[in-house]
Amino acid sequence: MxxxxxxxxxxxxxxxxxxxxxxxxxxxxxxxxAAPPQKMAWVKQQTSDAIAKTGADRNQPGTSGDASEKVTDNDAEVSDSSGATDASLTADAAVSNDEPEFSGGFPVAKLDMVVDHLINGTAHFVDAREEYEFDDGHLKGAHLLPSSAIYENIENLMAVGVLPGPGKPIIVYCGGGSCEASHNVAKVMAEFDYQNIYIYVNGWEEVMAEPDRFAGQTE
Amino acid sequence: MTTNPNTSTLDYAAVKPNDTRAYSVRNILSHVFALVVAGFFLYAAYGKIGPVNARQFAVQIGNYKILDAAYSNIPAIILPFIEVYAALALLFPKTRKAGAILMAGMLLFFICAVFYSAIHLGLSIDCGCTGKGGSKAGWGVIARNTGLLIATGLSVWLYQCGPCAPKTSVDS
CATH class of the missing domain: 1.20.5 (Single alpha-helices involved in coiled-coils or other helix-helix interfaces)
Structure with missing residues (x-):
């Protein structure tokens, strides 16, 4: 007793x-x-530059009709709490003519979008799987940020030029299934002021299932 | 073991040396097992305490898909402290049983959690055992936790049976 x-x-x-x-x-x-002050100052500078550049790009004529107007209305609007920028989301939806899908508060990146960004190098790819899975194979140029050690490694992202703010889209992927790991990574990245975050829900499972689409895009 | 039939008491001169040795060996083993288990738990808790570590641990708990992500903060904050106090309790003979009950409870729960998420659901997740990444949840973790569970049991059992020094027999 x-x-x-x-x-x-x-x-x-x-x-x-x-x-x-x-x-x-x-x-x-x-x-x-938690981030070093000097680095944060630099990050803020980069962020404002990115906002200015995004605004300038969006005001250029020739972007697809109604969609471009929608984008201009939302110009430089900081995203919702999940960290996704409404403007860029609308732009991507306009390109694909699809209603944007969300998963866990983040817009979902579909196969075509992922392949486009991968080939053109227009997005940062973040691999939320564990290191042993990353070592077995990953998307070309992807940065490893395992969900089991996000906080330890997030500064490595800044070090390689993946910066907080509404810059290039960031596509987070994991093994597939419900892709819980990528949601966790995306949430923590949003905490650190990263924006424009997409989740590639089908993840590595789809990459393996579509070898033709990803030919030469994995390493 | 020989007894003196005249007095119905133990012949200490005849039995003490061997039993004392047995007593010491059992107790030493008990302390060693307790130290191993407690050391592991203290190390594991160290990686989970602190503002960043606790947040990371909450993510690792969420990966198991046992608790809704919204509730994973509560165990992430409290569990490491249970580990610390249970480990400390296990180290001291007087509180060893209480510590062992908690250790056994936690280990059984961890075994079930890993089995459910990694084996049954087939999730490829980090075990989050020490708060740091790099250890995949699976049979390896289940085997290690089973080993720790056995060591916890032995640390109590050996200590209970440790006082093998002869008891005075009841005079008839």
Missing amino acids: KHIFGVIVILIVSVITGVAAKAMWYDTWSPTK
Whole structure:
């Protein structure tokens, strides 16, 4: 009986410690505070440049009719909490003439879009799978950000030029299925002010199933 | 073991040396097992405590698809502290049983979770055992946790049976 009492005491003390740690320690942390100030200043500069450039591009004539007007209305509008930019989403939807699909609050990247960006090098690809899966094969130029160690590795993304803000689209993919790992990675990236994030829900499973479409685009 | 028929008590002179040795060996083994299990849990908890580590651990819990992502923060905050206190309790003989009950409960739960997510659902996920990536959830993790479970049991069982020094027999 006294052992059960001991177990209960340990559980109560653990809960109290956890609640105290959350209130006094964990809640004081924020992703933007965690990044080195110098780097953040540089990131902000890059971000404003990207916003200005995106605005200029969108105001150019010749982009597809109604869609371009929609885009202009949403110009430089920062995304919803999920980190996806409405404007770029509308633009992509206009290109594909499809209603945008969402998964876990993020727009879904379809096969055609993924292949287009991959061939033209117009998007950053982030692999949310584990390192051993990445080593077995991944999309060309993809950056490894395993969902089990996102916070440890997110600065590596900045180091290779994948910066927060509404720059190039970022397509996060994982093994396929429900693609939970890529949703987790996308959520954390959004915490760090990354925008324009897409989820390639079908992920590596589809890459393997469509070898012709991805010929020469994997490594 | 020989007894003195005249007094119905143990002949300590005849039995003490061997039994004392057995007592020591059992106790030492008990402490070793407790140290191994507690050491592993303390190391595992170290990687899960802190603002960044706790967030990462919440993601790892979410990957198992047992809890809704919205609720994975609660175990991510509390579980590491249960691990710490249970490990400390396991180290001290007086609180060893309480620590072992918690350890066994957690290990059984982890085994079931890994079996459900990695084997049954077939998810390719990191086990999140130490809060850091690099250890795939699967049979390897189940085997290791089973080993730790057995070691936890032995640490208690050996200590319970440890006092093998002869008890005075009841006079008839």
